[in-house]
Amino acid sequence: MEHVEELHVLEHLGFVLECLAEDVRGEAKSELGSLARALESDKRYAIAGAQERAHKLSEALMLLRGDDARGAAAILARVSRELWKRVLSG
Numbered sequence: 001m002e003h004v005e006e007l008h009v010l011e012h013l014g015f016v017l018e019c020l021a022e023d024v025r026g027e028a029k030s031e032l033g034s035l036a037r038a039l040e041s042d043k044r045y046a047i048a049g050a051q052e053r054a055h056k057l058s059e060a061l062m063l064l065r066g067d068d069a070r071g072a073a074a075i076l077a078r079v080s081r082e083l084w085k086r087v088l089s090g
Contacts, residue, residue, distance in 0.1 A: 003087045005047045013080045
């Protein structure tokens with residue numbers, strides 16, 4: 001199966017966005033922190049541009065910790081859209 005790594009990341013991003021939509025910020029922060037760490041070190045998440053995306057997720061986490069869920073969600077949606085483009089382009 002192609003793009004397995006990207007699909008792992010997308011699944012987690014979807015969950016974080018769902019948590020934000022349901023205003024479950026503690027779970028969103030935890031999952032987002034775990035995903036950022038996984039992008040940096042877990043081979044199951046070895047995607048092109050992993051370090052850059054981990055940095056973006058860390059930015060989103062900082063916004064979320066500062067009570068800016070909307071700003072965090074915008075970053076997460078952008079990262080998700082970029083990954084979907086990679087997956088769909090083959």
